[in-house]
Amino acid sequence: MFTIGMFSKINRITTKTLRHYDELGLLKPEYIDEFTGYRYYTTNQLMQLHRIITLKQMGLSLSDIKEILNNPRAIDLFLKLKEQDVLKSIEAEKAKLLQIRSYLSCIKGENPKMYTPIIKELPEVIVASMRQVVEGYDVFFDLVPNVMGKEMKRVGCECAVPEYCFNIYHDGEYKEKDIDVEICEAVTEMKEDTNILKFKKIDKVPAAICILHKGSYNKLGEAYAFAFNWIKDNNYEVVGDPRESFIDGIWNKESEEDWLTEIQVPIRMKVNE
Amino acid sequence: MFTIGMFSKINRITTKTLRHYDELGLLKPEYIDEFTGYRYYTTNQLMQLHRIITLKQMGLSLSDIKEILNNPRAIDLFLKLKEQDVLKSIEAEKAKLLQIRSYLSCIKGENPKMYTPIIKELPEVIVASMRQVVEGYDVFFDLVPNVMGKEMKRVGCECAVPEYCFNIYHDGEYKEKDIDVEICEAVTEMKEDTNILKFKKIDKVPAAICILHKGSYNKLGEAYAFAFNWIKDNNYEVVGDPRESFIDGIWNKESEEDWLTEIQVPIRMKVNE
DNA sequence: ATTGACTTTAACCTTAGGGGAAGGTATACA
DNA sequence: TGTATACCTTCCCCTAAGGTTAAAGTCAAT
Numbered sequence: 256m257f258t259i260g261m262f263s264k265i266n267r268i269t270t271k272t273l274r275h276y277d278e279l280g281l282l283k284p285e286y287i288d289e290f291t292g293y294r295y296y297t298t299n300q301l302m303q304l305h306r307i308i309t310l311k312q313m314g315l316s317l318s319d320i321k322e323i324l325n326n327p328r329a330i331d332l333f334l335k336l337k338e339q340d341v342l343k344s345i346e347a348e349k350a351k352l353l354q355i356r357s358y359l360s361c362i363k364g365e366n367p368k369m370y371t372p373i374i375k376e377l378p379e380v381i382v383a384s385m386r387q388v389v390e391g392y393d394v395f396f397d398l399v400p401n402v403m404g405k406e407m408k409r410v411g412c413e414c415a416v417p418e419y420c421f422n423i424y425h426d427g428e429y430k431e432k433d434i435d436v437e438i439c440e441a442v443t444e445m446k447e448d449t450n451i452l453k454f455k456k457i458d459k460v461p462a463a464i465c466i467l468h469k470g471s472y473n474k475l476g477e478a479y480a481f482a483f484n485w486i487k488d489n490n491y492e493v494v495g496d497p498r499e500s501f502i503d504g505i506w507n508k509e510s511e512e513d514w515l516t517e518i519q520v521p522i523r524m525k526v527n528e
Numbered sequence: 529m530f531t532i533g534m535f536s537k538i539n540r541i542t543t544k545t546l547r548h549y550d551e552l553g554l555l556k557p558e559y560i561d562e563f564t565g566y567r568y569y570t571t572n573q574l575m576q577l578h579r580i581i582t583l584k585q586m587g588l589s590l591s592d593i594k595e596i597l598n599n600p601r602a603i604d605l606f607l608k609l610k611e612q613d614v615l616k617s618i619e620a621e622k623a624k625l626l627q628i629r630s631y632l633s634c635i636k637g638e639n640p641k642m643y644t645p646i647i648k649e650l651p652e653v654i655v656a657s658m659r660q661v662v663e664g665y666d667v668f669f670d671l672v673p674n675v676m677g678k679e680m681k682r683v684g685c686e687c688a689v690p691e692y693c694f695n696i697y698h699d700g701e702y703k704e705k706d707i708d709v710e711i712c713e714a715v716t717e718m719k720e721d722t723n724i725l726k727f728k729k730i731d732k733v734p735a736a737i738c739i740l741h742k743g744s745y746n747k748l749g750e751a752y753a754f755a756f757n758w759i760k761d762n763n764y765e766v767v768g769d770p771r772e773s774f775i776d777g778i779w780n781k782e783s784e785e786d787w788l789t790e791i792q793v794p795i796r797m798k799v800n801e
Numbered sequence: 802a803t804t805g806a807c808t809t810t811a812a813c814c815t816t817a818g819g820g821g822a823a824g825g826t827a828t829a830c831a
Numbered sequence: 832t833g834t835a836t837a838c839c840t841t842c843c844c845c846t847a848a849g850g851t852t853a854a855a856g857t858c859a860a861t
Contacts, residue, residue, distance in 0.1 A: 260838065265690045267648045275818055291826060292840050298776050298788050305740050309644040314624045331635065338628050345621045351587045352614045355607050362604065371582040375540045417538045467578050503571050515571050533807065548849055564857060565809050
């Protein structure tokens, strides 16, 4: 018969933990004094405790362990599930590591501008889109409000809330002139296509790296470069057309310095090793 | 101006999280209505939120992130510490994985007897020890009480509590006869060495794999075999003499089936990779 | 004016115990 | 027999990062 303190010393485990296991019904003492409430353990509990600790070292939760103790045949199932969990968490930790190192190497370099890449999901969305080859970037300032905006109003379609307006560039490379661009605006419902506007539903993107760019559009190239480097460094690959989402611009901010744009590149973790 | 719901949709983050960050002083809304308490965000908060999410994706805690936001020069330090953390947790997850797989392969085999290996620390201890070459295992039943026990009583040394009595085998291999064994018993203080008893302090062992063996001693070999296999499978190496700790035996249990012995092998994670 | 969508605070929940307080108990010692 | 000390009990609050209701107040449209 050991008191809880002795038993804890023998097993290098705290009394608090033993009480906790008692409370959870995981490991009951051999005998509890009826009047004092003192817990008394014997070597009979040693085996059970070893079993609990083994399973805990494998990363199982106490409730899983309890189920296993009640139904030992389930251990296979639990361990196989846990194996997958552990594999996933190794991947997750490795991704963190890459991200940290990519950041550290970036601030070590002379690069003064730091971007803050985040991974998020892009929800399914219905868009009104207009694809065209335009002469240069300046054309947008006229094209979007005067052509696209008016046509949308004409066919009576409403912008979604929150507003979501983005460009997709269909040229494989960066161009200054004759840019093949698709301007998309999220709307509440599909309408009949017109000569100018095409409607389509764009599927949810499970993961996209998103980086915010503040300032005029002529520096967007740097942001793209950063994004693609980040994707390479962090072992991702591009799985869809990059979007350039307009948050603040000439329509609501006077100073170019306040313009805000988000680049969104659909990605997927590379599966190679 | 966005309400909290809008802002949460834009950023694919819950309102609860935004409120939480507000509470923590991590991300304050641009403006809070004095009378209704409504929070209103603007695009000014987007940058800050991106920064927070970036750091969170690297695994930093919100309190670390808060410190970084208050003192951006500290980011290097935090990230370097976090890098070490992440490396450690990758190692820990890999160890779990090995342990799970070792267990799974073991129950898949025909091995009916499952041991439950646990890793624990062995504390520093003062022992009275007696080293001898004995003819066979049976000798212990006489040797320990009648020679060692009596000598200990003669020199007046007290056993430690909890009791801790173990053997160390000094033969490199398993032997049935002429076994070079050191019998150790934890005591409360050092005494003068005698012809029979030698006193020494044994250092703490940071990690030992411990497995319980129930039953008579002639099956201990299997337990050892299991232990050494486990060590190999789980990428550990032996860094000290194995101990055989006697918990229940002939002195307190009549039936051999109830005898309980713990094998403790000092180990260290292998550093290769 | 009413409805429905949205917001507020507040309180409790999650893991695996840690820390401490208030009070009862066991045992050695005087 | 009394007491000092070590040990035990239950009870309550705490962790991190929010999730999940609930009650009540607010906004915008009908």
